[in-house]
Amino acid sequence: MNSARSRHGLHLLTPQEVQADFPILSRTINGRRLAYLDSGASTQRPQSVIDAVDHYETQLHANVHRGVHTLSQLATDAYEGARDRVRRFINAASTREIVFVRGTTEAINLVANSWGRGGLGSGGPAPGHLGPDDEIIVSALEHHANLVPWQMAAAATGAKLRVIPIDDHGQIRFEAFQALLNDRTRLVAITHVSNALGTIVPVQRVIAAAHHVGVPVLVDGAQAVAHTQVDVQALDCDFYCFSGHKLYAPTGIGVLYGREKLLEAMPPWQGGGDMIRTVSYERSTWNDLPHKFEAGTPNISGAIGLAAAMDYLEGLGIGHVAAHEHQLLAEATAALMRIPGIHIHGTAPDKAGILSFTLKGVHPHDLGTVLDHEGVAIRAGHHCAMPLMDLLGLPATARASFGCYNSMLDVEQLEAAVRKAVEVFR
Amino acid sequence: MELNELYREVILDHNRHPRNFGRLDPHDAEAKGHNPLCGDQLTLTLRRDGERIADLRFEGNGCAISMASASMMTEAVKGKPRAEVAALFQRIHALLTQAGASSADLGKLAALSGVREFPVRVKCASLCWHTLNAALAQSDSPAAPVSTE
Numbered sequence: 001m002n003s004a005r006s007r008h009g010l011h012l013l014t015p016q017e018v019q020a021d022f023p024i025l026s027r028t029i030n031g032r033r034l035a036y037l038d039s040g041a042s043t044q045r046p047q048s049v050i051d052a053v054d055h056y057e058t059q060l061h062a063n064v065h066r067g068v069h070t071l072s073q074l075a076t077d078a079y080e081g082a083r084d085r086v087r088r089f090i091n092a093a094s095t096r097e098i099v100f101v102r103g104t105t106e107a108i109n110l111v112a113n114s115w116g117r118g119g120l121g122s123g124g125p126a127p128g129h130l131g132p133d134d135e136i137i138v139s140a141l142e143h144h145a146n147l148v149p150w151q152m153a154a155a156a157t158g159a160k161l162r163v164i165p166i167d168d169h170g171q172i173r174f175e176a177f178q179a180l181l182n183d184r185t186r187l188v189a190i191t192h193v194s195n196a197l198g199t200i201v202p203v204q205r206v207i208a209a210a211h212h213v214g215v216p217v218l219v220d221g222a223q224a225v226a227h228t229q230v231d232v233q234a235l236d237c238d239f240y241c242f243s244g245h246k247l248y249a250p251t252g253i254g255v256l257y258g259r260e261k262l263l264e265a266m267p268p269w270q271g272g273g274d275m276i277r278t279v280s281y282e283r284s285t286w287n288d289l290p291h292k293f294e295a296g297t298p299n300i301s302g303a304i305g306l307a308a309a310m311d312y313l314e315g316l317g318i319g320h321v322a323a324h325e326h327q328l329l330a331e332a333t334a335a336l337m338r339i340p341g342i343h344i345h346g347t348a349p350d351k352a353g354i355l356s357f358t359l360k361g362v363h364p365h366d367l368g369t370v371l372d373h374e375g376v377a378i379r380a381g382h383h384c385a386m387p388l389m390d391l392l393g394l395p396a397t398a399r400a401s402f403g404c405y406n407s408m409l410d411v412e413q414l415e416a417a418v419r420k421a422v423e424v425f426r
Numbered sequence: 427m428e429l430n431e432l433y434r435e436v437i438l439d440h441n442r443h444p445r446n447f448g449r450l451d452p453h454d455a456e457a458k459g460h461n462p463l464c465g466d467q468l469t470l471t472l473r474r475d476g477e478r479i480a481d482l483r484f485e486g487n488g489c490a491i492s493m494a495s496a497s498m499m500t501e502a503v504k505g506k507p508r509a510e511v512a513a514l515f516q517r518i519h520a521l522l523t524q525a526g527a528s529s530a531d532l533g534k535l536a537a538l539s540g541v542r543e544f545p546v547r548v549k550c551a552s553l554c555w556h557t558l559n560a561a562l563a564q565s566d567s568p569a570a571p572v573s574t575e
Contacts (some may be wrong), residue, residue: 363489395465
């Protein structure tokens with residue numbers, strides 16, 4: 001937090017110091033140094049996050065928004081303080097726009113259900129925004145979390161999905177996107193960064209084009225928020241979704257940012273405690289934002305951990321983290337391309353720290369097993385983006401993804417491990 | 427646990443040069459197997475001669491373990507009566523999941539014993555056997571007498 005800020009100040013990251021903040025990185029895997037290159041799947045936690053959660057559990061815990069006793073007030077203050085921390089992190093105008101959810105998946109499901117399908121408002125039925133022959137635009141890059149909820153909403157309402165195609169480098173074809181926008185389009189739901197290829201999508205242009213014809217935009221920021229500065233007001237997006245565990249925070253916590261005007265008009269998705277104002281046996285009225293969307297006891301410790309992770313990341317400086325990861329990506333790309341038989345998937349000039357690759361004659365899962373044996377943790381598989389893999393004609397790829405704690409040592413270990421796989425399968 | 431325990435020479439060989447690879451036409455049954463975790467996919471076609479598997483082939487793509495296991499399986503079960511195939515599957519299943527399971531008399535299939543040390547890969551090795559079971563079950567149904575009860 002403050003110590004991170006003063007240690008790292010305005011200088012670029014010092015990998016050894018950053019690594020030392022993450023206890024898990026000092027353990028070994030199969031007797032070898034751990035090269036953790038799977039931050040795209042989940043990042044590790046720094047000690048400050050572990051400490052913040054520990055402090056809450058040992059000093060502050062009680063249920064929130066309920067008790068008159070001291071602990072309940074302390075827990076409520078910490079939880080709502082975390083909400084304000086999130087607001088500042090993504091520069092939202094109000095904490096009323098910050099809804100805590102389990103993760104990106106739940107955030108998107110909330111919008112697909114409440115905004116898309118409608119429900120019960122305080123004054124009676126609140127119809128959804130999707131109906132027969134309405135269209136939702138997604139891109140070919142989407143992972144399952146930003147695809148399946150829309151398929152379900154479409155099946156329930158008669159709406160249709162339209163898919164923005166990508167070019168050979170893994171970039172969305174912008175003209176094709178513009179051609180898809182029409183008077184049946186109700187929403188654009190698009191990823192900020194492709195989890196499988198690393199492509200950074202020009203969401204600002206997408207949003208401007210969609211808004212030009214009055215269409216709101218949901219941005220899936222799962223792979224972006226820990227790697228680039230996100231300012232929801234500058235982006236002018238309508239919804240922005242992300243997970244804590246890809247941002248150095250615990251699992252089970254995530255955020256739905258929604259423009260206040262939109263959230264205000266949306267019915268609750270789940271019913272229960274905390275989301276109501278008054279309840280009788282016949283009917284209920286709904287609580288104010290954002291509590292209307294937080295039924296039941298929330299993940300209090302997760303929210304507190306997320307706030308600590310944001311402190312940590314801002315202490316390092318997101319700009320520094322982005323520059324550092326970009327450099328590692330360039331070095332790793334060059335290192336792998338020196339190995340005969342390597343093919344890099346996703347060659348957009350604008351990429352986040354994600355490197356998808358295959359090795360000729362070696363299945364990605366075998367590659368993953370050999371790399372693991374060498375202490376290198378990567379993802380091998382379809383990256384929860386099966387349609388994209390089909391489009392690329394691949395059953396799977398191996399994916400190395402970078403975080404603030406990675407260094408050239410990890411890149412070198414990756415290269416050596418891939419060479420080992422070449423040798424095993426020669 | 428060493429890599430060469432998993433990727434034994436015989437497994438690497440069957441992965442590089444899978445036996446009985448392709449489609450059998452005509453066939454009595456065709457079954458598809460899919461391991462969603464790894465994306466391993468295989469299609470198995472077989473011809474029966476009464477209770478015996480007269481011939482079989484497989485095609486698809488997947489990791490070395492799934493490809494080699496399927497290749498070795500086709501060699502092991504071709505021409506065998508079903509009861510023997512079922513018994514063999516049980517032995518393989520034990521070999522893949524139980525410490526100390528005997529690999530005596532299993533021939534090449536004994537090479538799969540190293541998979542046990544890599545639990546996430548067990549499904550890769552057993553996929554072909556489940557697919558074979560599905561194909562055998564399927565080949566039963568058209569011939570099965572229609573019950574009137």
